[in-house]
Amino acid sequence: MKGTLLISNVTIVNHDKLPYKGDLLINNGKIRKISHALSDRAEHYIDGKDKNWFLLPGYIDMHIHGSAGHDTMDATPSALHQIARSLVKEGVTGFLATTMTQSIEAIESALANIALFENSEDEACLLGVHVEGPYVSKKRAGAQPVEYIILPSIEQFAAWQKISNQRIKQITIAPEVEGGFAFLESLRGSQIIPSIGHSDATIEDVERAVELGVSQATHLYNQMRPFHHRNPGVVGGVLVEDAVKVEIIADFVHSHPQAVKLAYRSKGAKGIILITDAMRAKGLQYGDFDLGGQTVHVSKAGAHLSNGALAGSVLTMEQAVKNMKAITNCSWQEIVAMSSTNAAEQLKLTTKGRIMEGFDADFVLLDEKLNVQKTICQGKVVFEK
Secondary structure, three states: OOOOEEEEEEEEEEOEEEEEEEEEEOOOOEEEEEEOOOOOOEEEEEOOOOOOOEEEEEEEEEEEEEEEEEEEHOOOOHHHHHHHHHHHHHOOEEEEEOOOOHHHHHHHHHHHHOOOOOOOOOEEEEEEEEEOOOOOOHHHOOOHHHHHHOOOOHHHHHHHHHHOOOOOOEEOOOOOOOOOHHHHHHHOOOEEEEEEOOOOHHHHHHHHHHHHOOEEEOOOOOOOOOOOOOOOOOHHHHHOOOOOEEEEEEOOOOOOOHHHHHHHHOOOOHHHHEEEOOOOOOOOEEEEEOOOEEEEEEEEEEOOOOOOOOOOOOOOOOHHHHHEEEEHHOOOOHHHHHHHHHHHHHOOOOOOOOOOOOOOOOEEEEEEOOOEEEEOOEEEEEEOO
């Protein structure tokens, strides 16, 4: 049968049931059959016999700026293609191209480029845009250039959504800044995820923001008012709010391993979304790179501006998953939740994030040590080790 793929003798893993040995038949990019043993004929075959392979829903990275020498803010089709092509090596089948605080012209140029972008078959799927800044706190800017930070504008953001061809799916905002709560109110009923980040909000501000729809926290711990037992801040607020899922950069540079473990114990796997927050240096040699017009020095210690501020990461999703497993000893099901299902649910993607008949055939095939063996997008093998 043309356009079909039969995957057999693999351990199928979903977030909500015990892993089991099985076979899958894929046709036209969709999962058509799942059974303990299929005898169907297909055009292509993957047999995991004697290999102890695990089949998981493909990883979804909701927060990534760049990779392989390219950045979303380059605002070229080539940059997006190169990023999308590089991500499949780490098991990623879908991502949000993430912008950063820059001039209005630069942001609009990046959004206009994304509006016209069409994926090639050998790439991770661009699922939309994560707008990080410019509606953030100057006090918690981090690597977001302070000179471009502005107050939230409902009209401006509506124009940006139009420019992007309705592809904005997430926005990072500091709700406590002037106009922040009104901005959150304006997003109600939309499909856009409001994420609290680069924020100096008090615990009371966080509670109000959650009431207004904030359902995610951008890179937990980093550039947010820290926890104090008499003033829990943003960190304390998002850790105890069940309605908020927290992004974690599990590179052990952005957060101490024990802080990652604390988040896991507090939120559980259902409350965590693994991200990379990677910049253009990912996958390249150490050296100096550009991030929004700023020089970033990338070394074994991470990616830093000249003032010492962290400036994104060079983390892969493959390594993020390995690190999370190493520090928490989480289950295979919990890995699926944190690397795929939670993101799919946040983005309201009804055919991604789990392995089920009728769902998209987006998978990562791992060995028992969590090394990526193959990545499959829309039923096609796009990466093989």
